[in-house]
Amino acid sequence: MPDTSSAPHLFADVLARVHAVCRALAAEANWPEGIDFSRVVVEPPRDATHGDMATNAAMVLAKEAKAKPRDLAEQIAERLRADALISKVDVAGPGFINLTLIPAAWAEALRTVLREGADYGRVRGGSKVNVEYVSANPTGPMHVGHCRGAVFGDALASLLQFGGHDVTREYYINDAGAQVDVLGRSAFLRYREALGEDIGAIPEGLYPGDYLKPVGAALAKEHGDKLLAMTEGQWLPTVRAKAIAMMMDEIKGDLAALNIRHDVFFSERSLIEAGNNKVAETISFLQAKGDIYEGRLPPPKGAPVEDWEDREQLLFKATAYGDDVDRPLIKSDNSYTYFASDIAYHKNKFDRGFAEMIDVWGADHGGYIKRMQAAVKATTSGKGALDVKIVQLVKLLRNGEPVKMSKRSGDFVTLREVVDEVGQDAVRFMMLYRKNDAVLDFDLAKVMEQSRDNPVFYVQYGHARGHSIFRNARTEMFPELPEDADKRIAWLSESAVERLSDPVELDLLKRLAIYPRMLEAAAAAHEPHRIAFYLYDLASEFHALWTKGRDLPYLRFIINNDADLTKARLAMVQGVVSVLASGLAILGVHAPDEMR
RNA sequence: GCGCUCGUAGCUCAGCUGGAUAGAGCAUCGGAUUUCGAUUCCGAGGGUCGGAGGUUCGAAUCCUUCCGAGCGCGCCA
Numbered sequence: 048m049p050d051t052s053s054a055p056h057l058f059a060d061v062l063a064r065v066h067a068v069c070r071a072l073a074a075e076a077n078w079p080e081g082i083d084f085s086r087v088v089v090e091p092p093r094d095a096t097h098g099d100m101a102t103n104a105a106m107v108l109a110k111e112a113k114a115k116p117r118d119l120a121e122q123i124a125e126r127l128r129a130d131a132l133i134s135k136v137d138v139a140g141p142g143f144i145n146l147t148l149i150p151a152a153w154a155e156a157l158r159t160v161l162r163e164g165a166d167y168g169r170v171r172g173g174s175k176v177n178v179e180y181v182s183a184n185p186t187g188p189m190h191v192g193h194c195r196g197a198v199f200g201d202a203l204a205s206l207l208q209f210g211g212h213d214v215t216r217e218y219y220i221n222d223a224g225a226q227v228d229v230l231g232r233s234a235f236l237r238y239r240e241a242l243g244e245d246i247g248a249i250p251e252g253l254y255p256g257d258y259l260k261p262v263g264a265a266l267a268k269e270h271g272d273k274l275l276a277m278t279e280g281q282w283l284p285t286v287r288a289k290a291i292a293m294m295m296d297e298i299k300g301d302l303a304a305l306n307i308r309h310d311v312f313f314s315e316r317s318l319i320e321a322g323n324n325k326v327a328e329t330i331s332f333l334q335a336k337g338d339i340y341e342g343r344l345p346p347p348k349g350a351p352v353e354d355w356e357d358r359e360q361l362l363f364k365a366t367a368y369g370d371d372v373d374r375p376l377i378k379s380d381n382s383y384t385y386f387a388s389d390i391a392y393h394k395n396k397f398d399r400g401f402a403e404m405i406d407v408w409g410a411d412h413g414g415y416i417k418r419m420q421a422a423v424k425a426t427t428s429g430k431g432a433l434d435v436k437i438v439q440l441v442k443l444l445r446n447g448e449p450v451k452m453s454k455r456s457g458d459f460v461t462l463r464e465v466v467d468e469v470g471q472d473a474v475r476f477m478m479l480y481r482k483n484d485a486v487l488d489f490d491l492a493k494v495m496e497q498s499r500d501n502p503v504f505y506v507q508y509g510h511a512r513g514h515s516i517f518r519n520a521r522t523e524m525f526p527e528l529p530e531d532a533d534k535r536i537a538w539l540s541e542s543a544v545e546r547l548s549d550p551v552e553l554d555l556l557k558r559l560a561i562y563p564r565m566l567e568a569a570a571a572a573h574e575p576h577r578i579a580f581y582l583y584d585l586a587s588e589f590h591a592l593w594t595k596g597r598d599l600p601y602l603r604f605i606i607n608n609d610a611d612l613t614k615a616r617l618a619m620v621q622g623v624v625s626v627l628a629s630g631l632a633i634l635g636v637h638a639p640d641e642m643r
Numbered sequence: 644g645c646g647c648u649c650g651u652a653g654c655u656c657a658g659c660u661g662g663a664u665a666g667a668g669c670a671u672c673g674g675a676u677u678u679c680g681a682u683u684c685c686g687a688g689g690g691u692c693g694g695a696g697g698u699u700c701g702a703a704u705c706c707u708u709c710c711g712a713g714c715g716c717g718c719c720a
């Protein structure tokens with residue numbers, strides 16, 4: 048269980064009070080044992096006129112308490128009225144209990160934001176989680192298609208980390224299949240080229256990209272012409288290994304351009320090393336459990352398979368764990384299927400202590416989820432849980448027109464080209480400004496706009512505007528306002544935040560108070576996009592308040608004849624700045640002090 | 644044929660794991676507006692939440708079934 052006590056915030060506080068009231072009632076009225084109170088939630092009501100918070104306690108508990116929801120609501124409401132933090136309690140609709148908090152509660156919420164600083168909303172002491180993402184084949188540089196999964200996985204990992212989990216970011220290197228052999232042969236061609244040979248056009252079936260030229264050159268430098276005298280069986284392991292290593296360096300460079308780093312790079316090949324064959328081990332493990340048998344499969348129904356051969360083969364009983372058909376583990380040439388090593392890989396994750404695993408895959412792997420989850424169930428006896436997050440396609444556009452071809456590689460647009468053009472912040476934010484399972488339009492021109500239409504700009508500008516206000520306050524009123532964040536926060540913590548009483552100010556404070564709750568929900572649902580939307584809303588509200596000050600001078604942040612109020616408002620601005628910075632940090636997007 | 648994902652305002656999308664009268668931004672229409680840093684603010688119209696059933700106090704959300712779109716469908720990874 049995560050230790051939420053280390054992350055105090057208003058919603059958790061009020062929820063605890065509601066729980067306490069319910070438990071007290073349960074004890075007095077002799078409700079049955081073992082009632083599940085976890086369904087009781089405290090949330091902001093959809094309609095703000097209903098109050099600050101609402102709880103469903105009465106409706107959720109009515110059945111077990113053998114009471115009518117409205118009656119039970121009245122009982123709970125009566126006790127909540129005695130709470131000093133709550134100024135007004137109403138029962139409404141089918142049994143909602145609407146709560147209005149005393150204004151000081153919001154001032155206190157702001158104090159919490161300032162006191163916690165960068166840790167506001169953070170939870171400590173959660174479970175171990177393995178997040179596997181990117182895992183692009185080491186056969187070339189990353190292309191745009193990889194961007195989304197990379198950014199999504201990275202942000203999800205950060206979100207879970209902030210939510211208290213002990214997160215390992217992992218990359219699975221597919222360095223064992225046929226395509227790395229193709230990579231090796233392609234590199235060998237470049238090696239001959241580097242030795243001066245005219246290789247002509249790259250044959251069909253090999254990788255044509257220029258990015259393999261440096262591999263050829265490196266091989267030539269390292270081995271001279273020695274490899275030329277060998278048979279393919281002799282040079283392939285060497286050439287392949289070199290090419291994979293150099294491609295991984297290339298990929299790591301691409302990831303670095305997006306500010307992404309992994310803790311573990313796990314080699315598929317390492318699973319089938321002689322003397323330590325994890326795949327064989329895993330198959331025996333499953334065999335002992337009775338999850339493997341020799342059998343035949345019906346031919347696939349869809350696109351006809353030309354060389355279909357009905358044969359007896361080694362099958363994993365995936366249907367016993369929720370899959371639609373049983374899955375083969377060994378190919379006709381006696382090597383393992385990709386699935387077989389993937390089972391071993393996920394079992395290995397579990398054996399390393401990860402009961403919780405998250406994989407981030409592209410949309411084209413959707414059909415693979417069931418079998419993998421079946422495999423995890425089987426290899427962990429149901430103790431491991433695998434959540435697979437599918438990221439949908441990204442449609443790359445420029446001013447609404449599809450961008451297909453690349454200047455550099457010819458057939459695909461590389462990740463670098465996109466990052467170089469619009470910057471990592473824009474790429475990261477926009478990749479997260481959509482649910483992962485919805486198709487995303489990414490318009491290269493739009494994300495460069497400096498306007499409200501561009502969420503990246505709008506949110507970052509919110510942060511910059513906060514700092515701009517600090518700079519103005521410094522020259523106009525408080526030369527002593529510290530530049531250093533920690534010192535500034537300490538200085539502002541001394542302010543009379545109770546002076547913040549205008550409804551629009553309180554709305555902003557309420558928005559800040561929701562942040563930890565939003566993070567909790569986003570982490571539980573594995574949905575980092577919620578942060579992006581929250582930040583956009585927060586920035587909008589902040590910009591709106593700023594704009595109001597244009598017409599209504601009393602709402603400006605800097606009030607020349609009222610130092611106390613100004614300081615309180617600066618504290619509020621700091622609250623906004625802190626939360627924007629916190630959220631952007633989780634998304635891996637910079638929070639600039641000024642826009643240039 | 645089967646599986647997975649999606650379907651919400653004219654467009655692009657949210658909707659806090661079942662809550663109250665379904666929201667926001669563009670766009671449209673009507674008003675206001677030279678700004679502590681960048682054309683902003685207020686208001687209005689606009690919906691069979693793809694269709695039809697079901698589950699219960701209550702459904703955009705869960706179940707069933709159709710319709711439509713995308714992806715996938717032994718030995719590729």
